[in-house]
Amino acid sequence: MEGYRIGTVESLRLLRETLIAGEQTTGKLVSVCCGSGCMSSGSEHVREAFAREIKEQELEDEITVKKTGCHGFCERGPNVIIGPQNIFYNSVTEEDVPEIISETLLEDRVVERLLYEDPVTGQKCLYENDIPFYKKQKRIVLKNCGIIDPTIIEDYIKVDGFRALAKVLSQMTPEGVIEEIKLSGLRGRGGAGFPTGIKWETARNAPGKEKYIICNGDEGDPGAFMDRSVMEGDPYSILEGMMIAGYAVGASQGIIYVRAEYPLAVHHLSTAIAQAADLGLLGRNIMGRGFDFEIKIVKGAGAFVCGEETALIASIEGRSGRPRPKPPFPAIQGLWGKPTVINNVETLVNVSRIALNGGEWYSKIGTATDTGTKIFSLVGKVRNVGLVEVEMGTTLREIIFDIGGGIPEGKRFKAVQTGGPSGGCIPEELLDLPVGYESLAKVGSIMGSGGMLVMDESTCIVNIARYFLDFAQNESCGQCAPCRLGTKQMFKILQDITRGDGKPGDIEILLELSDAVKQASICGLGMTVPNPVVSTIRYFRKEYEEHIHEGRCRALVCRSLIFYRIKDYRCKACMKCLTACPVGAIIGAKWQVHEIDQSKCIKCGTCMAVCPKRFNAVECVTGLMEGSGDKSE
Ligand SMILES: Cc1cc2nc3c(=O)[nH]c(=O)nc-3n(C[C@H](O)[C@H](O)[C@H](O)COP(=O)(O)O)c2cc1C
Ligand code: FES
Numbered sequence: 184m185e186g187y188r189i190g191t192v193e194s195l196r197l198l199r200e201t202l203i204a205g206e207q208t209t210g211k212l213v214s215v216c217c218g219s220g221c222m223s224s225g226s227e228h229v230r231e232a233f234a235r236e237i238k239e240q241e242l243e244d245e246i247t248v249k250k251t252g253c254h255g256f257c258e259r260g261p262n263v264i265i266g267p268q269n270i271f272y273n274s275v276t277e278e279d280v281p282e283i284i285s286e287t288l289l290e291d292r293v294v295e296r297l298l299y300e301d302p303v304t305g306q307k308c309l310y311e312n313d314i315p316f317y318k319k320q321k322r323i324v325l326k327n328c329g330i331i332d333p334t335i336i337e338d339y340i341k342v343d344g345f346r347a348l349a350k351v352l353s354q355m356t357p358e359g360v361i362e363e364i365k366l367s368g369l370r371g372r373g374g375a376g377f378p379t380g381i382k383w384e385t386a387r388n389a390p391g392k393e394k395y396i397i398c399n400g401d402e403g404d405p406g407a408f409m410d411r412s413v414m415e416g417d418p419y420s421i422l423e424g425m426m427i428a429g430y431a432v433g434a435s436q437g438i439i440y441v442r443a444e445y446p447l448a449v450h451h452l453s454t455a456i457a458q459a460a461d462l463g464l465l466g467r468n469i470m471g472r473g474f475d476f477e478i479k480i481v482k483g484a485g486a487f488v489c490g491e492e493t494a495l496i497a498s499i500e501g502r503s504g505r506p507r508p509k510p511p512f513p514a515i516q517g518l519w520g521k522p523t524v525i526n527n528v529e530t531l532v533n534v535s536r537i538a539l540n541g542g543e544w545y546s547k548i549g550t551a552t553d554t555g556t557k558i559f560s561l562v563g564k565v566r567n568v569g570l571v572e573v574e575m576g577t578t579l580r581e582i583i584f585d586i587g588g589g590i591p592e593g594k595r596f597k598a599v600q601t602g603g604p605s606g607g608c609i610p611e612e613l614l615d616l617p618v619g620y621e622s623l624a625k626v627g628s629i630m631g632s633g634g635m636l637v638m639d640e641s642t643c644i645v646n647i648a649r650y651f652l653d654f655a656q657n658e659s660c661g662q663c664a665p666c667r668l669g670t671k672q673m674f675k676i677l678q679d680i681t682r683g684d685g686k687p688g689d690i691e692i693l694l695e696l697s698d699a700v701k702q703a704s705i706c707g708l709g710m711t712v713p714n715p716v717v718s719t720i721r722y723f724r725k726e727y728e729e730h731i732h733e734g735r736c737r738a739l740v741c742r743s744l745i746f747y748r749i750k751d752y753r754c755k756a757c758m759k760c761l762t763a764c765p766v767g768a769i770i771g772a773k774w775q776v777h778e779i780d781q782s783k784c785i786k787c788g789t790c791m792a793v794c795p796k797r798f799n800a801v802e803c804v805t806g807l808m809e810g811s812g813d814k815s816e
Pocket of ligand 2: 216217218219220221222252253254255256257258260261262
């Protein structure tokens with residue numbers, strides 16, 4: 184397609200039709216996932232092995248090898264799909280490649296051992312959609328991820344790419360686009376859930392000729408990788424969403440702010456921008472409709488607070504990434520003091536789907552107050568770790584148990600944290616809660632950008648709160664005292680509790696501090712950061728009390744509150760623990776029952792790990808040791 188330029192709406196249609204007609208309909212296709220997850224388990228080598236083998240066997244005319252973005256089921260990577268049947272193979276290695284070619288591609292026979300096996304029913308799944316992980320999902324934002332090659336713009340055009348832009352430019356007024364977005368009910372997916380149509384309208388009506396569209400690809404929540412996968416797997420949909428936003432708002436410049444530690448996303452986005460510009464889809468007079476738009480990428484250094492919109496603007500302007508109080512909101516006074524729309528990656532991809540299918544179509548998905556879908560990155564103690572896109576209103580239970588496959592190793596569910604580091608921990612009795620902005624806020628959590636961390640009974644809830652506070656106090660930009668000092672103080676109290684130095688009254692002080700930090704901070708970081716503490720006290724107060732008053736950590740996590748001991752009636756004096764203990768804390772000898780010298784023990788658990796299962800002589804216990812006194816006195 185070199186030299187081809189899409190100068191009109193009609194020429195886009197012609198190109199799409201030519202591309203589709205040119206597809207080998209009988210051809211065989213090997214799609215190898217080259218998302219970051221699968222790449223880290225070796226998918227690039229798998230892809231190379233396919234290309235090499237196919238070349239050696241002179242099968243290039245019959246079989247095409249293609250790389251795609253993330254399928255979401257990274258847990259099972261490298262994932263490979265064999266077309267035209269769409270057989271789904273998981274955990275594929277280089278060694279499996281010759282067999283896949285000879286069996287599946289040449290003989291139409293399935294390699295059973297590479298199929299996904301449902302751990303609950305033991306059933307093998309032939310296609311992606313047979314896998315329970317995918318059954319309850321609805322892929323709107325992720326519809327192209329895992330399907331198109333994210334470095335070939337023609338692939339995107341074949342799946343209706345830029346049709347939404349063409350429709351908007353040729354059939355709709357900017358005000359009409361905003362009305363359509365309003366009708367859809369779309370709310371920003373970056374965390375706060377602000378209605379996108381209203382944000383755009385504010386920026387459109389703000390005085391000034393120069394306006395900006397910024398795509399927020401900072402994604403600072405630890406464990407979250409939704410935006411990264413979309414940027415890596417379908418960069419074109421983001422560009423299209425930004426162009427539509429630009430047209431609606433009256434902006435001709437777009438900036439994608441991506442953290443520098445997402446190199447694959449940066450690479451795919453810059454490739455997409457260059458290709459779109461070559462085709463005439465970016466630049467001046469796009470599709471001959473008098474609309475000009477350019478996009479550039481700015482790499483962020485990866486501070487959590489830089490995801491906050493005013494800090495992000497400061498960072499782009501070359502200042503240190505610190506938030507400022509609002510108003511004025513960026514939609515009125517943003518980048519370089521000009522009206523600026525900042526939207527999250529997922530929000531912008533939704534925009535291109537809404538523009539094509541209509542606001543009414545979108546408004547019927549999800550619930551009345553929360554329309555559309557939301558992507559969650561499901562991590563922690565759950566069988567199927569990965570990216571999950573579900574309709575708003577799907578319950579936590581459906582996400583964790585039906586899609587996520589439940590808790591591994593027969594353990595019990597304890598809590599789920601939604602919304603990243605500033606989200607709340609939701610207990611088992613609320614598992615039937617439908618996800619939505621208000622429903623989550625009601626139980627003390629937030630939607631955030633879609634992190635979902637599942638915890639089982641082996642998680643200590645106080646330690647979890649301490650962990651998130653540690654993150655928050657490190658990431659506070661430090662300019663406002665409640666956030667800078669409040670989070671430090673809260674962290675110190677939580678650390679004391681987990682170290683067995685908790686005092687009566689600590690819980691009340693934590694709640695007071697939480698309230699002060701929430702009320703008095705100038706940005707969203709401070710306003711939401713106490714959520715993990717408040718919610719864990721709300722639902723798991725008993726565990727805090729056990730730590731403080733009984734010196735007990737029921738999850739056996741807090742080292743200061745646990746100790747190991749040897750059950751003398753079970754010990755066979757085999758010397759296994761005695762030899763393995765790294766600090767020589769085991770007293771005993773052959774034929775002499777062992778004992779642990781508590782003053783030397785560092786609680787590493789080696790003795791328990793090496794004690795033969797049939798003896799089962801070492802136990803880990805919690806609670807105040809004899810003679811150490813009651814902390815509540
Ligand atoms: C501390 C903090 C971190 C944030 N990080 C992100 C982020 O990584 N990505 C994002 O899109 N929004 C983030 N936000 C929200 C943005 O400030 C902003 O609301 C959002 O990008 C607007 O886009 P939307 O309307 O499409 O959601 C963060 C907010 C705060 C307070
Ligand atoms: S990276 Fe392959 S499924 Fe996510």
